[in-house]
Amino acid sequence: MSAVLLCLVALGFVSIVVEDVVHIDKAKTTLFFGSLVWVLYFISPPAGETREALMLALDDNLLDIASLWLFLMAAMTFVAYLSSKGIIDGIVNRLIPERMSERQLMLLTGLFAFCFSSMADNITATLVCIAILLNLNLPTDKLLRYVVLVVFSVNAGGTALITGDVTTLMIFLADKVEIPHLLLLSLPAFLAVASLSLMLSRGLDGQLVLEKKEVHINGGDKVVAGLFFATILSTIGGNILFGIPPVLMFLFGLSLMFMVVQFLNRDEPTLEYIRKIEFDTLLFFLGVLLLVGMLKELGVLAYFPHLYDVMPPLAANYVMGLVSSLFDNVPLTAALLNSGIEMTLPQWLTLTYAVGVGGSLLVIGSAAGVVAMSKVESLTFGSYLKYSGYLLVAYSVGFAGVLGVSALL
Template sequence: MTTVLLILVALGFVSIVVEDLVHIDKAKTTLFFGSFAWVLFFVAPPGGLSQDQLMESLNENLLDIATLWLFLMAAMTFVAYLSSKGIIDALVNRLLPERITERKLMLMTGLFAFLFSSMADNITATLVCIAVLANLRLPPKKLLRYVVLVVFAVNSGGTALITGDVTTLMIFLADKVEIVDLLMLSVPAACAVAVLAVALSFGLKGEVVIQKDNTPITRGDKVIAILFFSTIIGTILANVFFSIPPVLCFLFGLSLMFMVVQFMNKDEPILDYIRKIEFDTLLFFLGVLLLVGMLKQLGILAYFPKLYDIMPPVAANYVVGMVSSLFDNVPLTAALLNSGIDMSLPEWLTLTFTVGVGGSLLIIGSAAGVVAMSKVEPLTFSSYLRYFPFLAVAYTFGFFATLGLGMLIHG
């Protein structure tokens, strides 16, 4: 049965890759294979698991899914409101000139995504960046380059902060690195984003003309925009000082938005914005997380600590980062921490970088990539894969820059 379940999981991931060939929406196929695997998991449980153990495994997986689902729903509703009210357009009008070269826009996109993801979570940063790019009305082929950079940049932005990436927090709580050491990661991570931005800029010679819209923003919409960014900041602070899960803060922020709009404009059908979010994105997330959860239950991730028995820690860290583009980096990091691996500080820093950024190598390797693939029609597994050489170069540059900086400071 373990073999059968692994085959179903593999088919689920393959269905994403061949979406362009079979013309079946990836949300449908991943949900089918993910739910089917869990059904068989209950029908013929591997290892003779009891009913209570099966339910515990399922409930644990569903809790992770529900947390991400609700968070994504809240963030997407906020962004849907801001976009429909023209606030995203107004942001573009204020930040960008009427004309900007495509190369300069590439660098600005990478910088904005990197900095914004340092303050916000990857999902929110991705949604906002894609909304901004969509309003520029770029040709599909050029839009792909910018979205690829966004995925890499938002994954890179949170690696240096314990609030920016769960794996960074896990490594910090395990007393493997200190806050000061982590802050150093922002330098090589930002350099890696710059390397990718320059690489993706090759061949871009045109200009982007931005249509300025001077339509004033109403006082109510300004209040909602401030509330959105206050929710982001409040989520970070509440998590740092009170360990409040981000999903609770975002749901509270969403409820505040509903109440504020209700009292400021009773005729505004505020709940309709929930219907405007792309539920195929949520279904795709559900399918992918069911597949990843099954891999976790089958204990596949437990084999990766053995890499450190057959290769040096530095090389193993590099490989683990690439592996995290296929597997959820949270259980993968947990498996490595629980294995008792002994590494120096520079080596732990490289692991922090690789598990945080390595998911960018494939579009299905991170939440940012999954969201981007669901929001940008030209972005598919195969179209993203074309940029793998550029991504690999940036990832490798950031890896060795992190190692070198760690060795320079800590000898």
């Protein structure tokens, strides 16, 4: 049965790759295979597994999924409101000059995504960045380049902060690194983003002429926009000071938005904005996380620590970054930490960078990539894979940069 389940999980991921061939929405196929493997897991459980143990495993996975679902729902509702009120257009008008080259836009996009994801979570940063790019009405082939850069940049942006990436926080809590050491990762992470920006800007020689629109934003919408950024900051602060889960703070911020709009404009149907979010995105997340959860239950991730027995730690860390584009980096990092492997401080820093940024190498390797694929119709597994060479070079540049700054310690 374990072999059957592994084959079905593989088929689930293959269905994402061949979406353009079979013309079946990836949300449908991943949900089908994701739920099927768990049904079969209960019908024919591993030897010695009790029903209570099976329910505990399912509940743990559903808790992770529910947290991500609710967080994504809250963030997408916020962005849907801000976009419909023209606030995203207002940001475009303020940040982007009326005339600029496409290469300048590429560098500006990478910088903005990198910095914004350092303050916000990857999902929120991706949603905002893509909303801005879609408002520019770029040609499809050029839009893909900018979206690929956004996915890579938001993953790189949070690597150096314990609030920016869960795996960074896990390695910090395990006393493998300290905050001053982590901050050193900002430089090589940005170097990776800059190198990818330069590579993706090759052949972009056009000029972008932005038609400035007069956007009138009333006082109430400005209050909601301020509440959105206050929610982001309070999510970070609440998690650091009191350990409040980010999903709880974002749900509280969303409820405040509903109340504020209710008192400012009683005729505003705020709950309608929940219906505007793309639920196929949420279903896709559900299917993917069910598949990843099954891999964890089957013990697949437990094999990766053995890689350190046959390879030098630095080489193994580099490979772990590549592996994190296929497997969820959180259970992967947990498996490495629980294995008791011994590494030096520079080696732990390279692992922190690798599992944080490596998920960008495939579009399904990170939450940012999955969100982007659901928001941009032309972004598929295959179209993203075309830039895999550039992404691998940028990832390698950042990895080498981490070795360089580690030499300063």
